[in-house]
Amino acid sequence: xxxxxxxxxxxRDEPEQGLFRVHRSAMTSREVFELxxxxxxxxxxxxxxxxxxxxxxxxxxxxxxxxRPLFVARGKDGQVRAFLNSCTHRGAxxxxxxxxxxxxxxxxxxxxxxxxxxxxxGIPGQDAYTECFDRVERGLVHVPRLESYRGMHFVSFQPDxxxxxxxxxxxxxxxxxxxxxxxxxxxWQMVPxxxxxxxxxxxxLLVENSLDGYHLPTVHQxxxxxxxxxxEAVGSGRLLTQQRIAHxxxxxxxxxxxxxxxxxxxxxxxxxxxxxxxxxxxxxVSRIREELLARYGTERGTEMADRSRHLIxxxxxxxxxxxxxxxxxxxxxxxxxxxxxxxxxxVPRDESAELRAFRLEWSRAFLGPGGLATPDDVEALxxxxxxxxxxxxxxxxxxxxxHREPQAVDEVQIRGFWREWQHQLGGRDAGxxxxxxxxxxxxxx
Amino acid sequence: MxxxxxxLQVEDFLYHEAALLDEWRLDEWLAxxxxxxxxxxxxxxxPEGDPSRDAVFVDDNLERLQGRVTRLKSRHAHRxxxxxxxxxxxxxxxxxxxxxxxxxAAASFVVYRLRSGQVAPYIGHYSYKLARLxxxxxxxxxxxxxxxxxxxxxxAVSIIL
Numbered sequence: 001x002x003x004x005x006x007x008x009x010x011x012r013d014e015p016e017q018g019l020f021r022v023h024r025s026a027m028t029s030r031e032v033f034e035l036x037x038x039x040x041x042x043x044x045x046x047x048x049x050x051x052x053x054x055x056x057x058x059x060x061x062x063x064x065x066x067x068r069p070l071f072v073a074r075g076k077d078g079q080v081r082a083f084l085n086s087c088t089h090r091g092a093x094x095x096x097x098x099x100x101x102x103x104x105x106x107x108x109x110x111x112x113x114x115x116x117x118x119x120x121x122g123i124p125g126q127d128a129y130t131e132c133f134d135r136v137e138r139g140l141v142h143v144p145r146l147e148s149y150r151g152m153h154f155v156s157f158q159p160d161x162x163x164x165x166x167x168x169x170x171x172x173x174x175x176x177x178x179x180x181x182x183x184x185x186x187x188w189q190m191v192p193x194x195x196x197x198x199x200x201x202x203x204x205l206l207v208e209n210s211l212d213g214y215h216l217p218t219v220h221q222x223x224x225x226x227x228x229x230x231x232e233a234v235g236s237g238r239l240l241t242q243q244r245i246a247h248x249x250x251x252x253x254x255x256x257x258x259x260x261x262x263x264x265x266x267x268x269x270x271x272x273x274x275x276x277x278x279x280x281x282x283x284x285v286s287r288i289r290e291e292l293l294a295r296y297g298t299e300r301g302t303e304m305a306d307r308s309r310h311l312i313x314x315x316x317x318x319x320x321x322x323x324x325x326x327x328x329x330x331x332x333x334x335x336x337x338x339x340x341x342x343x344x345x346x347v348p349r350d351e352s353a354e355l356r357a358f359r360l361e362w363s364r365a366f367l368g369p370g371g372l373a374t375p376d377d378v379e380a381l382x383x384x385x386x387x388x389x390x391x392x393x394x395x396x397x398x399x400x401x402x403h404r405e406p407q408a409v410d411e412v413q414i415r416g417f418w419r420e421w422q423h424q425l426g427g428r429d430a431g432x433x434x435x436x437x438x439x440x441x442x443x444x445x
Numbered sequence: 446m447x448x449x450x451x452x453l454q455v456e457d458f459l460y461h462e463a464a465l466l467d468e469w470r471l472d473e474w475l476a477x478x479x480x481x482x483x484x485x486x487x488x489x490x491x492p493e494g495d496p497s498r499d500a501v502f503v504d505d506n507l508e509r510l511q512g513r514v515t516r517l518k519s520r521h522a523h524r525x526x527x528x529x530x531x532x533x534x535x536x537x538x539x540x541x542x543x544x545x546x547x548x549x550a551a552a553s554f555v556v557y558r559l560r561s562g563q564v565a566p567y568i569g570h571y572s573y574k575l576a577r578l579x580x581x582x583x584x585x586x587x588x589x590x591x592x593x594x595x596x597x598x599x600x601a602v603s604i605i606l
Binding site: 098191192193194195196197198199200219221222223225226229230340344345353356357360361363364365368369370372374375376378379380382386 | 486487488489490491494496497498499500501502503504508509512513515516519521522523524525561563594595596597598599600601602603
């Protein structure tokens with residue numbers, strides 16, 4: 001493109017022709033990368049932590065969010081606070097472990113000490129300061145905004161951003177399905193052990209990939225083969241090959257860049273069994289399913305039980321409740337051609353040990369660095385990024401299903417992301433509210 | 446004082462295993478395992494991870510290990526087709542516990558993976574439980590614990606460590 005980047009030129013959205021293209025410099029340009037940092041990541045709500053990570057007063061977790069060292073702590077008073085992890089004296093990080101429980105945090109440089117509510121409670125050699133030195137002012141600095149929705153803590157560096165509930169908007173009903181479904185099992189909790197890995201690709205390629213039902217039969221053929229071989233062995237036929245993902249599926253653009261795809265799936269411990277599971281396990285899943293239908297009615301209960309939800313909370317949280325488990329996958333751009341991924345599974349607190357084992361096995365089989373599927377996604381994204389070096393080929397295409405009722409194998413959810421991306425970067429008047437299809441399932445709001 | 450000859454036998458076995466992996470002779474490698482085997486790779490942030498309650502990268506029994514090998518032999522295992530070059534370096538071998546049936550052994554490793562212009566070393570340590578069967582050794586359990594803080598250079602654990 002040369003010179004200053006023109007964001008208006010980066011997306012070609014032509015609904016009347018059913019065509020949608022993205023200029024590949026959006027994935028390679030340093031200027032675009034800097035603009036994203038300034039106009040998206042410094043301004044939106046960003047997922048920080050789950051409530052189950054901070055069950056007790058004093059519990060804390062260290063995080064890096066949009067490049068900032070932070071930590072989040074539950075104070076002695078029970079309140080959760082997010083702090084910039086930098087001593088107000090000279091800058092050293094005051095929280096130096098990834099997680100733990102502490103009454104106070106002492107900076108190791110000169111010994112300033114802060115309690116778990118962020119107040120400065122100790123300065124060695126206090127007598128060296130004048131009366132103008134205000135200890136209260138030198139407490140730990142709070143992240144400008146911290147709000148929670150259904151156990152998920154989010155932060156924003158923009159003080160006057162709209163409230164979180166309003167921000168989540170059209171994606172809330174889908175999040176609610178997953179959160180309500182686990183009420184009878186004590187809510188979700190994070191599993192110890194997370195996947196931290198990097199991909200030599202632009203972060204938006206992983207957004208697209210996480211929202212893409214189209215690539216499953218090609219990229220994940222070996223995973224499908226593995227599962228179908230096991231299913232055949234118990235007389236269930238080649239279920240994954242037969243149950244095409246398009247069957248009963250939806251692609252959704254929920255506004256503000258949020259969206260996802262939904263599809264029928266077996267092997268959901270909440271609540272649609274796999275034929276590979278034991279008789280006891282399948283009965284337990286049936287009971288959960290009956291309870292869901294009784295509590296929430298047939299339509300909503302069935303939606304909770306039978307369909308997998310692969311969602312994005314714009315810009316960088318992938319919220320996945322599928323037959324491969326429930327997880328948060330968060331993406332951090334670290335360079336135009338490098339994304340860091342942090343991925344952690346959640347489990348129902350009161351799920352039986354047997355169902356927990358199936359859940360974790362199903363998750364491992366597909367997802368994660370050691371799974372039979374995720375490594376091939378990594379390969380695909382790195383291959384795309386390498387392909388972008390052929391600069392004479394300027395555009396990538398995301399036109400699938402623009403003129404039909406969107407399915408999971410279509411790209412409406414990806415277009416929704418790109419429209420909002422372009423809007424937030426200042427290159428488009430309206431965001432993803434204007435799309436090729438109105439979001440559906442709105443009745444659940 | 447453990448028997449040094451037994452340690453040499455274990456070292457020879459581990460070097461043989463490493464060679465099979467580096468030469469992608471995966472069926473022969475799989476045949477080293479017992480029926481009740483386990484192959485485990487914990488996450489980088491929870492080296493002590495227990496697969497029954499924690500998330501781990503890999504927790505294979507024989508059936509899943511067979512599935513992994515079948516996948517890696519397929520031309521549709523895109524991350525490893527064409528095969529990456531690997532070099533398994535196994536060192537600091539110690540016998541921790543020896544009985545008539547089993548040997549618990551520990552070793553350090555660096556596994557280099559080279560592909561697409563990138564070199565990524567997997568650094569860590571092995572815990573083996575080796576079965577003494579028919580005068581030879583088989584693998585009952587292999588746990589490859591990474592010392593890495595994340596898979597920053599690696600993207601995945603797509604090869605067998």
